[in-house]
Amino acid sequence: MRNKFILNILAILLLFSACKKDFLDRSPLDGYTNNNLWTSANDANAALVGVYNGWINADFVIGSDCASDNGFDQYPWEGLLVYGNGSVNPSLVGVLSYPTTKAYNLYDYVTITKCNFFLANIGKTPMDATLKANMIAQVRFIRAYKYAIMSQLYGDVPLVTTVLTADQSLASVRTPKADVVKFIISELAAAATDLSVTPNSGDGHVTKGAALALKARIELYNGNYADCITDCQAVMQMGYVLYPSYTDLFRMKTQNNNSEIIISAQYVQSTYSNNMPGKMASNSSGGYSSFIPVQSLVDAYEMANGKPITDPASGFDAANPYANRDPRLAATIMYPGESFTQVNGNPTYYDPFTTTSADYYASRNNTSPTAYLVKKYNSNLTDFSQLFNAGLNIPLIRYSEVLLTDAEAKIELGKIDGTVYDDINAVRVRAGMPAVDKAVYGNQATLRTLVRNERRVELAFEGLRFFDIQRWGIGSQVMSGPIYGAKLGTITPSTGKYTVTGAPLNIETRVFADKNYLWPIPQTEIDLDKNLKQNPGY
Incomplete structure (x- = not known):
């Protein structure tokens, strides 16, 4: 654990002073020591900037769907391929060699150490008590968020709430997940009392809504449905509103002061940017096609009449598979023949089948092997002057998730009333879908199927699908066997008409075992700390 826990004071201060988080309205400050850092509210805010710096990895939020049945990451060196196909092992985790296979690593205590350092020192700062309490609450939220992710991925993890010495870090043991969850819920409840009640600060700061929404998420994940409903209801009284356009919800032009975004990871071009638009864009647009949807996700979107495509009465046409579908399909996924605008502004049609096409x-030249692309964040590429240097914010919690969480918790408790339908209908109708047919979805079993699918299509590529698979215990059903892309076909250049000519593209065959519900602890951590025990099966 040493390489994760041990950040000496100088290293922490360098992290704080090097931060360039413009959204926190604080310029970088150099020359801090622990003796002079905590002398004013401005200095405490600079330390808070350092906590926010790097607390979220945008690659994981979007890319983790490639470790589920929603997506595929074709590049082994990006670290998600082995989680998707079940071949991950502890020795792969954290290996940074390029271009060989490695595994994504979120067993990371850097942000937690910064949180602990902040909380250990902020008390000495002479400043307004209310402002100090708010800062403390923000940091407690961030620490709880990090533990929420790690405990979901790894199960038992060392629960560290103080700054450790070197000897202490090498004597760590894994805390039972149940105890970590209790800590997370307690921290979020405490933080909520001192956070701003403003529905959306617009600047990336944690608010009360974020704390209660995350608390509700964790309670849902752990079967604490009654408390989950209570927290959802509290958030639903805070003034959040579904944004009118599902497509525009994810664009840069609407990302600040958006009525639906409860908390997002904030970025600023050339200052604190991310490369997500470039990683998702087509080769013809200058992108890498890294995180790509698979056919299973495409098939999850209903017809526009609200019927699944497997229903003989749905009107689904296999020869014209993308017509008359849930509008969220076209908003989330770029499919063969769909029109799009390249960076230079020239409209064209996405053509993954013509051999001379750049796509x-x-x-395998930065093109999608499934013939699909993620469009959710890239609906208008002209929004970005630089695809790999973007100020695109990444939503972490949206109000639509809270509505679906409230509905699912009530369904699981058997409290099925009009509010369950109200929650789901609000999400569906905003997207352009019809209200739920109560004659079809009128009991716990059918509503459970509906809300689970609604979560999948509403929240695709937002970092939640693997956790849903995990908590529902459906890995062997949805993560084993071959995965496919679109059916082979041709694209008419002038109209984008897609004509099916062959079978679905066969991408890979996946294996899922019970061990894959958790990720392996990196072998480097096991080697450093003999007290750590590996997850079962690895």
């Missing part, structure tokens, strides 16, 4: 699926 030909089989060229």
Whole structure:
């Protein structure tokens, strides 16, 4: 654990002073020591900037769907491929060699150490008590968020709430997940009392709504449905509103002061940017096609009449598979023949099948082997002057998730009343879908199927699908066997008409075992700290 826990004071201060989080309205300050850092509210805010710096990894939020049945990451060196196909092992985790296979690593205590350092020192700062309490609450939220992610991915993890010495870090043991969850819920409840009640600060600061929404999420994940409903109801009284356009919800032009975004990871071009638009964009647009949807996700979107495509009465046409579908399909996924605008502003049609096309699926030149692309964040590429240097914020919790969480918790408790339908209908109708047919979805079993699918299509590529698979215990059903892309076909250049000519693209065959519900602890951590025990099966 040493390489994760041990950040000496100088290193922590360098992290704080190097931060460039413009959204916190604080310029970088150099020359801090622990003796002079805590002398004013401005200095405490600079330390808070350092806590926010790097607390979220945008790659994981979007890319983790490639460790689920929603997506596929074709590049082994990006670290998600082995989680998707079940071949991950502890020795792969954290290996940074390029371009060989590695595994994504979120077993990371850097942000937690910064949180602990902040909380250990903020008390000495002479400043307004209310402002100090608010800062403390923000940091407690961030620490709780990090523990929420780690405990979901790894199960038992060392629960560290103070700054450790070197000897202490090498004597760590894994805290039972149940105790970590209790800590997370307690921290979020405490933080909520001192956080701003403003529905959306617009600047990336944690608010009360974020604390209660995350608390509700964790309670849902752990079967504490009654408290989950209570927290959802509290958030629902705070003034959040679904944004009118599902497509525009994820664009840069609407990302600040958006009525639906409860908390997001904030970025500023050239200052604190991310490369997500470039990683998702097509080769013809200058992108890498890294995180790509698979056919299973496409099939999850209902027809526009509200019927699943497997229903013989749905009107689904296999020869025209993307017509008359849930509008969220076109908003989330770029499919063959769909029109799009390239960076230079020229409209064209996405063509992954013509051998001379820059997006030909089989060229493996930054093209999608499934013939699909993520469009959710890239609906208008002209929004970005630089695809790999973008100020695109990444939503972490949206109000639509709270509505679906409230509905699911009530369904699981058997408290099925009009509010369950109200929650789900609000999400569906905003997207352009019809209200739930109560004659079809009128009991716990059918509503459970509906709300689970609604979560999948509403929240695709927002970092939640693997956790849903995990908590529902459906890994062997949805994560084993071959995964497919679109059916082979041709694209008419002038109209984008997609004509099916062959079978679905066969991408890979996946294996899922019970051990894959958890990620392996990195072998480097086991080697450093003999007190740590590996997850079962690894």
